[in-house]
Amino acid sequence: xxxDAALVAGRDLRVEARSRVTLHQVAPFALLVLVLFAFALDPxxxxxxxxxxxxxxxxxxxxxxxxxxxxxxLDESGGVRDALRLSALEPxxxxxxxxxxxxxxxxxxxxxxxxxxxxxxxxxxxxxxxxLATCLAATVAVAATGTLYGALVSGLRVRETxxxxxxxxxxxxxxxxxxxxxxxxxxxxxxxxxPWCGLLAVFAILYSVAGAAAYGTLLEGS
Amino acid sequence: MEPVVHLRAxxxxxxxxxxxAGIDLDVVRGEIVLLRGPNGAGKTTLLRVLAGLIPPVRGxxxxxxxxxxxxxxxxxxxxxxxxADGALFEDLTAADNVTFWGRACRAGEADITAALDxxxxxxxxxxxxxxxxxTGQRRRASLACLLARRPELWLLDEPHAGLDNEARDLLDGLxxxxxxxxxxxxxxxxxxxxxxALSDRVVTLVAGTTTRSSVPPSESEGSRTPERTxxxxxx
Amino acid sequence: xxxxxxxGAVAGTPQPRSGDTAGAPAGTGSRGTRIVGLLALASIALLxxxxxxxxxxxxxxxxxxxxxxxxxxxxxxxxxxxxxxxLASGLWLWKRTAGWDALAEAGAEVGLVFAVITLGTxxxxxxxxxxxxxxxxxxxxxxAVLTALLVGYLALRRLDLDPDxxxxxxxVLGLLLVPNVVIVNRSVEWWRSLHQDSTLTRxxxxxxxxxxxxxxxxxxxxxxxxxxxxxxxxxVAWLSQQVDRIDLDEALAERRAEAEAEVAx
Numbered sequence: 115x116x117x118d119a120a121l122v123a124g125r126d127l128r129v130e131a132r133s134r135v136t137l138h139q140v141a142p143f144a145l146l147v148l149v150l151f152a153f154a155l156d157p158x159x160x161x162x163x164x165x166x167x168x169x170x171x172x173x174x175x176x177x178x179x180x181x182x183x184x185x186x187x188l189d190e191s192g193g194v195r196d197a198l199r200l201s202a203l204e205p206x207x208x209x210x211x212x213x214x215x216x217x218x219x220x221x222x223x224x225x226x227x228x229x230x231x232x233x234x235x236x237x238x239x240x241x242x243x244x245x246l247a248t249c250l251a252a253t254v255a256v257a258a259t260g261t262l263y264g265a266l267v268s269g270l271r272v273r274e275t276x277x278x279x280x281x282x283x284x285x286x287x288x289x290x291x292x293x294x295x296x297x298x299x300x301x302x303x304x305x306x307x308x309p310w311c312g313l314l315a316v317f318a319i320l321y322s323v324a325g326a327a328a329y330g331t332l333l334e335g336s
Numbered sequence: 337m338e339p340v341v342h343l344r345a346x347x348x349x350x351x352x353x354x355x356x357a358g359i360d361l362d363v364v365r366g367e368i369v370l371l372r373g374p375n376g377a378g379k380t381t382l383l384r385v386l387a388g389l390i391p392p393v394r395g396x397x398x399x400x401x402x403x404x405x406x407x408x409x410x411x412x413x414x415x416x417x418x419x420a421d422g423a424l425f426e427d428l429t430a431a432d433n434v435t436f437w438g439r440a441c442r443a444g445e446a447d448i449t450a451a452l453d454x455x456x457x458x459x460x461x462x463x464x465x466x467x468x469x470x471t472g473q474r475r476r477a478s479l480a481c482l483l484a485r486r487p488e489l490w491l492l493d494e495p496h497a498g499l500d501n502e503a504r505d506l507l508d509g510l511x512x513x514x515x516x517x518x519x520x521x522x523x524x525x526x527x528x529x530x531x532x533a534l535s536d537r538v539v540t541l542v543a544g545t546t547t548r549s550s551v552p553p554s555e556s557e558g559s560r561t562p563e564r565t566x567x568x569x570x571x
Numbered sequence: 572x573x574x575x576x577x578x579g580a581v582a583g584t585p586q587p588r589s590g591d592t593a594g595a596p597a598g599t600g601s602r603g604t605r606i607v608g609l610l611a612l613a614s615i616a617l618l619x620x621x622x623x624x625x626x627x628x629x630x631x632x633x634x635x636x637x638x639x640x641x642x643x644x645x646x647x648x649x650x651x652x653x654x655x656x657x658l659a660s661g662l663w664l665w666k667r668t669a670g671w672d673a674l675a676e677a678g679a680e681v682g683l684v685f686a687v688i689t690l691g692t693x694x695x696x697x698x699x700x701x702x703x704x705x706x707x708x709x710x711x712x713x714x715a716v717l718t719a720l721l722v723g724y725l726a727l728r729r730l731d732l733d734p735d736x737x738x739x740x741x742x743v744l745g746l747l748l749v750p751n752v753v754i755v756n757r758s759v760e761w762w763r764s765l766h767q768d769s770t771l772t773r774x775x776x777x778x779x780x781x782x783x784x785x786x787x788x789x790x791x792x793x794x795x796x797x798x799x800x801x802x803x804x805x806x807v808a809w810l811s812q813q814v815d816r817i818d819l820d821e822a823l824a825e826r827r828a829e830a831e832a833e834v835a836x
Contacts, residue, residue, distance in 0.1 A: 129427045132465065194421075194425075197423040200387060200412045200415065202413060266727070266743060276726060279719070279723045280723040283716050283755075284720070286758075313757075328743045351735070352815065545826075545830045547830070
């Protein structure tokens with residue numbers, strides 16, 4: 115299964131490398147959202163600074179919607195679906211590969227946004243260990259959930275509007291958890307944040323398992 | 337000799353619609369069988385049933401010794417399907433595509449490397465993005481993905497469409513080669529002249545049924561289907 | 572074949588195929604549902620009596636507490652509906668019989684009704700108590716997210732798709748519903764508990780006397796309403812599936828006839 119995952123992840127990342135969509139479109143979009151928040155909240159520095167963790171993660175979520183939609187679109191066409199079913203690839207492996215590719219893109223995005231938030235909102239990083247762990251757990255959670263739900267809406271005419279509707283409520287706990295963890299880290303009380311990081315890890319494991327289990331059914335069920 | 341394909345009164349659904357309403361078909365190893373019929377007759381559906389992608393709901397269906405729909409997985413590993421939609425990734429090169437699909441089907445590395453050359457996409461063309469290839473070149477690339485896995489049963493849906501004459505000759509040559517190596521071919525085509533010249537036998541589909549039981553003469557108990565040299569029409 | 576219209580057919584149910592009229596029900600009512608319906612009405616009357624008249628106003632919350640007699644049971648049945656959907660979805664994935672699919676749909680829709688009731692009563696309760704229509708307390712917030720989950724599920728169900736594909740996707744989504752609800756509830760509760768916000772939507776455990784009775788009647792009344800809605804909704808879903816379902820032999824005969832006609836040409 116992991117060999118299949120590596121093959122699929124490699125393919126997805128190679129497509130990204132050749133088309134550069136994440137680099138040229140999703141990343142600028144993410145930075146733009148950060149800027150828009152500043153317009154909306156007026157850098158009367160108080161509000162922006164205090165809201166930084168939340169704004170950061172909301173931006174990550176919106177960008178994730180784009181990344182996940184792209185990932186799902188790769189395997190959407192009838193010919194590709196047929197070929198996947200005819201191949202020897204295990205569906206769980208395909209799921210894992212796609213989720214890993216999305217996770218890699220999201221991590222890169224998060225680093226970029228981190229820099230953005232430091233520059234634009236004047237954030238001061240602290241509790242870096244907690245920050246990194248949270249990013250990792252939240253990213254896996256978002257990537258796994260997104261890949262599963264992406265498959266759920268793949269091929270549908272309304273997928274562009276249905277995916278956010280389905281995905282965002284499900285990811286609400288991730289937003290809550292990641293934001294609280296970041297707040298704790300930046301406030302210098304990481305002890306408060308680690309439990310939230312734990313919640314994120316549980317979420318990530320849950321959806322990784324669920325996705326791997328359900329992907330086969332979704333591939334077959336047209 | 338056990339037939340590669342054995343269908344009796346097979347029924348298959350597309351959603352709620354009985355696309356195949358009763359198919360009788362036998363194909364022996366090494367045959368090239370042409371499916372013909374008007375649009376909507378069920379040729380594509382039949383090919384996908386043979387690939388193990390659509391489960392038959394009634395009747396008998398045995399492909400490569402495996403009973404459908406129970407053993408669909410086993411069938412899928414051993415067939416190759418070339419559909420209208422090429423299953424190519426636009427942003428990747430032809431070589432990338434063949435490598436991915438080849439490895440996904442556990443093909444040998446040697447077969448993967450050779451495949452593109454065999455379809456005439458070797459050299460510079462290997463490393464061009466699929467999005468920049470012509471229709472004919474794309475079809476060849478899809479064909480290469482198929483070649484790499486060396487299927488025992490080739491299922492081709494309108495394979496000649498979009499190919500120039502040179503490419504069509506190439507395809508015919510490859511099919512004959514595959515058959516010499518023990519494979520079997522079932523294809524559908526609207527290019528009747530060329531396809532008939534290529535095939536051993538023609539089966540006509542009309543509204544989801546084969547109009548007459550289409551067994552190869554050597555298999556039918558005792559009686560021979562009268563006109564049986566070269567191409568016979570069952571219509 | 573003559574086409575017959577079913578008198579009294581439930582509004583919105585497509586007409587049954589001509590020829591299938593024998594044995595098709597005239598509606599989704601039955602003796603059972605009429606009994607349940609009457610009991611529901613009776614208990615609602617009782618609830619109104621107890622809730623508005625007999626039970627006293629709360630010391631802190633004043634008359635607003637009366638909303639709790641509806642709000643708390645409503646939230647409970649919302650969860651029951653979600654549970655039904657998840658269970659039915661799982662059973663469909665296992666057995667692949669159409670009844671489970673219909674049950675899952677019914678559970679989600681009825682659940683949505685109760686979600687709206689929960690949100691409505693909670694919001695109305697907030698006004699006199701806190702002066703605002705919305706409080707970010709744990710129950711209300713997680714109910715709001717849950718409502719979004721249900722809306723999404725029902726949106727998926729309404730898609731114009733091959734029925735089997737639609738059922739498969741809906742089943743996977745439905746199976747995830749309860750896990751999602753659990754995670755959302757836990758995280759929202761934990762989050763709000765940090766701020767020591769409203770714990771006031773939790774029922775005071777020392778509730779007793781007429782107020783306790785009113786609450787119990789509330790559970791009874793809403794439970795009966797829930798059951799009545801579920802039975803009807805399930806039957807509607809079931810019937811519409813029956814209509815969609817083809818008579819395979821008929822369809823085959825048609826297709827073969829088509830073939831004969833073509834060959835004859």
